[in-house]
Structures are given as structure tokens and as C-alpha cells.
Amino acid sequence: MNKSFHRRAWAGFAVLLVLMPGCPAERPDPAVEREREGIEAVRIEGTGAILDPAAGFWNEAPAFSVQLQPQVVVDPRLPEAAVGELEARAVHNGEWIGMRLRWADETRDDVLRTADFGDQVAVQFPIDPHGPLPSAMMGHEGAPVNVVQWRAPFQRDLDEGAPDIFDLYPYALVDIYPDEVLGVIDARAYTGALGVDNPISRPYESPVLDQIAEGWGSLTVKPIQLADGRGVWNDGEWTVVITRPLFPITPNDPDLRPGTATNAAFAVWEGGSGETGARKSWALWVPLRLTE
Numbered sequence: 371m372n373k374s375f376h377r378r379a380w381a382g383f384a385v386l387l388v389l390m391p392g393c394p395a396e397r398p399d400p401a402v403e404r405e406r407e408g409i410e411a412v413r414i415e416g417t418g419a420i421l422d423p424a425a426g427f428w429n430e431a432p433a434f435s436v437q438l439q440p441q442v443v444v445d446p447r448l449p450e451a452a453v454g455e456l457e458a459r460a461v462h463n464g465e466w467i468g469m470r471l472r473w474a475d476e477t478r479d480d481v482l483r484t485a486d487f488g489d490q491v492a493v494q495f496p497i498d499p500h501g502p503l504p505s506a507m508m509g510h511e512g513a514p515v516n517v518v519q520w521r522a523p524f525q526r527d528l529d530e531g532a533p534d535i536f537d538l539y540p541y542a543l544v545d546i547y548p549d550e551v552l553g554v555i556d557a558r559a560y561t562g563a564l565g566v567d568n569p570i571s572r573p574y575e576s577p578v579l580d581q582i583a584e585g586w587g588s589l590t591v592k593p594i595q596l597a598d599g600r601g602v603w604n605d606g607e608w609t610v611v612i613t614r615p616l617f618p619i620t621p622n623d624p625d626l627r628p629g630t631a632t633n634a635a636f637a638v639w640e641g642g643s644g645e646t647g648a649r650k651s652w653a654l655w656v657p658l659r660l661t662e
Contacts, residue, residue, distance in 0.1 A: 408657025411460035420468030431459040438651035451651035452640035468613040479641030480522035487641035492519035495624040499632035508583040524577035
């Protein structure tokens with residue numbers, strides 16, 4: 371036999387080894403399989419809101435790597451994303467779902483000034499897990515989504531107290547405040563966003579906003595706030611827990627009862643890079659399953 375025949379024979383034998391059932395090359399990588407399946411919210415013990423980012427039960431939940439992309443569809447666009455990856459884990463206790471989100475961020479941006487923005491992260495759920503899947507870009511007409519958003523400045527205010535004007539602008543000069551010489555009603559016109567009941571400006575007991583959207587530019591803070599959360603920055607990394615009740619309580623709450631197969635989408639804002647509003651990193655829908 372010539373050498374060419376031997377080479378063809380050994381090549382064929384190698385192919386058979388690769389395709390044989392039980393061959394190591396055929397065994398699926400469990401981590402890869404989980405990535406294909408999406409996020410699994412595993413059941414844990416306990417009741418009430420899930421808030422501790424450092425709790426040991428997070429190790430029971432598989433980690434899912436969410437790949438983020440810059441928002442370049444609508445103005446103002448983000449040409450390049452500062453955050454390209456997000457780790458997501460999910461758990462539930464039969465009453466609440468908790469999602470822990472971690473991402474690298476060299477700067478802790480949690481103070482708002484005229485030209486400074488805060489770090490933020492949001493998770494989005496379809497309101498109806500059994501209906502047509504809404505657009506991942508904040509839903510669309512007739513297909514609303516619930517956007518639950520954590521904000522670093524809110525967290526700072528709760529942990530350390532809201533800053534006053536001299537904390538934000540050390541060289542500010544104030545002669546007199548309107549409420550020192552005017553009545554409550556007349557002074558209200560000088561209180562800015564608070565005076566017109568801007569829901570973002572009023573004080574909250576949580577660093578998380580519970581919101582609804584039905585397309586671009588329609589994001590609205592819900593009148594009853596049910597979501598909660600907590601975030602911690604340490605050694606160049608944010609670890610944030612966002613939690614909300616599983617069962618619908620008010621109109622336009624998502625149905626996330628145990629056994630549900632639904633989806634989740636994500637967005638991250640890196641305040642130090644000037645990201646705010648539409649300038650963000652975002653991800654398409656990821657399958658989300660809640661174990662019984």
C-alpha cells in the first residue's frame with residue numbers, strides 16, 4: 371500500500387473516533403448548555419424581599435453571562451459601550467424574585483451634579499409571559515414591559531444621606547432660600563423638579579424604580595412602588611440585587627410565579643463615561659425560568 375492510502379485510512383479512523391457515542395468530544399459542556407438555556411431562578415428558603423448581595427444562596431444559582439451592546443438605534447446614540455458584559459444570577463423564595471447583577475466599573479459614580487451622571491442598571495420583564503414577546507427595546511404598543519431600575523445616587527442617599535448644595539458645590543453662595551420668606555404654596559414654584567411632582571426627584575425608601583414602558587420614550591414611574599434592591603461597589607465592581615414580588619399585585623405587574631418560563635432583558639449605564647438616558651449598553655431578551 372502506498373503512503374497516501376495509509377494517510378486516508380488513519381484520517382477516516384480519527385473521524386470515527388470523534389463521532390463515536392460516548393467519546394469525550396461528544397459530551398456537552400454543562401456551562402455552555404446553561405448559557406444556551408438562559409437564566410434559571412432557583413428556589414431558596416425564606417420570605418419577603420431578597421436584598422443581600424453577599425448572601426451564600428447566590429452560589430446555588432447558575433451564573434449567566436449577558437453580552438451588552440451600545441444603543442445605536444435612536445438618538446442620542448452611544449457609539450461605544452463602556453460596559454460589555456454583565457453577570458446575572460436569579461433566585462426566588464416563592465414570594466419574591468431576586469436578580470443579582472455584577473459588572474466591572476473602575477469608578478463609583480453615585481453623585482449627581484450638573485455635568486455628572488450616576489451608574490445605573492435595569493432588568494426588564496414582559497408583563498404577560500404567555501403573550502407575544504415585546505420588543506426588547508422597552509416594549510411596543512400593545513406589549514408593555516416592566517423596567518426595574520437601580521440607581522447608584524439613590525443608593526448613596528439612602529446609605530449616607532442626601533447631599534446638600536455645599537456637598538455638591540463647595541463654593542456655592544446662598545443669600546436666602548425662597549421658603550424662608552414665602553409661604554409654602556408660593557415657595558413651591560422655586561423648588562424645581564420637586565415643585566412639579568417629578569417622580570424621579572421625590573425621596574424614596576428604595577434605590578430601585580418600578581416602571582412601565584410601551585415603546586421608546588414612554589418610560590413611566592408606576593404610582594405604587596413594589597420593587598426594591600441594594601447595590602455595593604467594591605474593588606472596581608458593582609454588585610446589585612434587584613427584587614420584586616412574583617405575583618401581580620397592581621395593574622401592569624409582571625407575572626413571575628414559580629414554574630413560569632419568561633424572558634429578561636438588561637441595560638447598564640456607566641455614569642463616569644457620560645452615559646444617561648438613551649446612552650446605555652443593553653442586551654436582547656434572555657430566557658428566564660423560575661423553578662417550582
